[in-house]
Amino acid sequence: xxxxxxxxxxxxxxxxxxxxxxxxxxxxxxxxxxxxxxxxxxxxxxxxxxxxxxxxxxxxxxxxxxxxxxxxxxxxxxxxxxxxxxxxxxxxxxxxxxxxxxxxxxxxxxxxxxxxxxxxxx
Amino acid sequence: xxxxxxxxxxxxxxxxxxxxxxxxxxxxxxxxxxxxxxxxxxxxxxxxxxxxxxxxxxxxxxxxxxxxxxxxxxxxxxxxxxxxxxxxxxxxxxxxxxxxxxxxxxxxxxxxxxxxxxxxxxxxxxxxxxxxxxxxxxxxxxxxxxxxxxxxxxxxxxxxxxxxxxxxxxxxxxx
Numbered sequence: 001x002x003x004x005x006x007x008x009x010x011x012x013x014x015x016x017x018x019x020x021x022x023x024x025x026x027x028x029x030x031x032x033x034x035x036x037x038x039x040x041x042x043x044x045x046x047x048x049x050x051x052x053x054x055x056x057x058x059x060x061x062x063x064x065x066x067x068x069x070x071x072x073x074x075x076x077x078x079x080x081x082x083x084x085x086x087x088x089x090x091x092x093x094x095x096x097x098x099x100x101x102x103x104x105x106x107x108x109x110x111x112x113x114x115x116x117x118x119x120x121x122x
Numbered sequence: 123x124x125x126x127x128x129x130x131x132x133x134x135x136x137x138x139x140x141x142x143x144x145x146x147x148x149x150x151x152x153x154x155x156x157x158x159x160x161x162x163x164x165x166x167x168x169x170x171x172x173x174x175x176x177x178x179x180x181x182x183x184x185x186x187x188x189x190x191x192x193x194x195x196x197x198x199x200x201x202x203x204x205x206x207x208x209x210x211x212x213x214x215x216x217x218x219x220x221x222x223x224x225x226x227x228x229x230x231x232x233x234x235x236x237x238x239x240x241x242x243x244x245x246x247x248x249x250x251x252x253x254x255x256x257x258x259x260x261x262x263x264x265x266x267x268x269x270x271x272x273x274x275x276x277x278x279x280x281x282x283x284x285x286x287x288x289x290x291x292x293x294x295x296x297x
Contacts, residue, residue, distance in 0.1 A: 065186065071178045079171065086163060094160045098167045105171045 001062065001069075001117035002051055009044045010110050016041050017103030024096030030087035038087075038099045041106055042080040048110070049073060064116035072116070076109045158213055165276055168269060169209040172262065176254045177202035197237065198253040201266075204229055205254075208273070220282050227277065231270035234259055238267070 016037035023034055052073060056062070062069055083102035087095040158166050180198035188195055204226050211223035238258035259266030 065182075067186075068182050071182055075174045075178060079174075082170070083167065086167075090159070090163060092160060094163050097161075097164050101164065101167050101171070 001048075001055055001060070001114060003114070003118065005048070005051060006110055006114040009048060010107050010114075012044055013041050013103050013107035013110060017100045017107060020096050020100030020103060022100075024093050024098075024100055027093045028096055029091050029093060030095050030099060034096050034099055035084060035087060038080050038084055038103060041103050042077070042084075045073070045077050045080070045106065048113075049077065062117040063119070069113055069116045072109050072113045076106050076113075079105060162212070162276060162280070165269075165272060166209060166212050168265065169205060169212060169273070172254070172265060172269065173202065173205035173209045175262070176205050179254075194253050194256070197255065201230075201233060201254045204233070212273070215282065217282050220277070223273070223277055227270045227273040230266065231274075234266045234270070 019037050020034045028034070052069065056066075079102050080099075083099050086098055176198060180195065180202040183191075183195045183198055208223060208226035208230065211219045211226060234255045235258075237253060237255035241256040254262060254266050258264060
């Protein structure tokens with residue numbers, strides 16, 4: 001895990017989440033902008049998966065549990081896909097809100113993943 | 123409608139007015155089509171995320187550190203199962219699932235209040251191992267405390283077939 005990459009990832013997820021949340025609450029249906037924002041978050045997560053696989057091979061090993069890290073990462077990879085699927089099936093404003101909540105949940109999960117990799121309190 | 127529907131084989135010409143046209147996956151439960159619409163989808167989303175979080179955390183803890191804190195890890199597992207059940211019960215139609223939704227959501231509220239209070243009064247019994255419900259769900263931005271209340275409000279407004287004034291079958295997208 002690369003710290004600055006995680007920071008960018010978290011920032012993108014928060015911005016995408018707030019964007020979708022606000023646009024959804026003002027009544028916008030899922031469109032190119034909101035679906036694109038969620039897709040961007042997913043793209044960042046896929047790159048994160050590649051980083052997570054390569055990092056230990058080049059000497060950047062996690063200080064916490066790798067299993068726990070991957071549980072978060074796999075769940076995070078699935079969530080935007082489900083939210084995006086829902087947005088395609090049900091085209092109303094609340095689907096945009098769902099996209100927003102999914103992105104915000106991703107932000108929280110990446111924060112937690114970063115902690116598992118770098119900081120150990122116990 | 124599918125060919126397996128017993129009603130469609132006996133009466134191919136459906137009498138008008140008895141059944142409003144709808145996308146219904148289970149013809150047996152025509153009295154209570156409770157598909158998730160609108161803001162209900164938001165509720166289900168939050169439930170699903172919490173279900174994934176609580177369950178995967180519990181599975182991980184059971185595999186690695188069960189002997190350290192069996193009580194709190196068992197609690198995590200229980201809460202995970204409850205959230206998964208509640209999510210499924212909210213999605214599926216029918217009176218029995220509606221009842222399951224009420225039971226699981228009530229249990230959640232009871233759980234978060236009981237465990238939240240216990241974690242403040244006797245923190246030692248949980249041996250520094252937090253569950254979703256510890257400190258009233260503080261670790262999950264108090265979502266576990268707020269969510270059951272929202273769930274109950276939503277269930278009250280979406281009674282299956284019970285109160286036609288409150289739960290309309292028209293499938294209004296904004297609700």
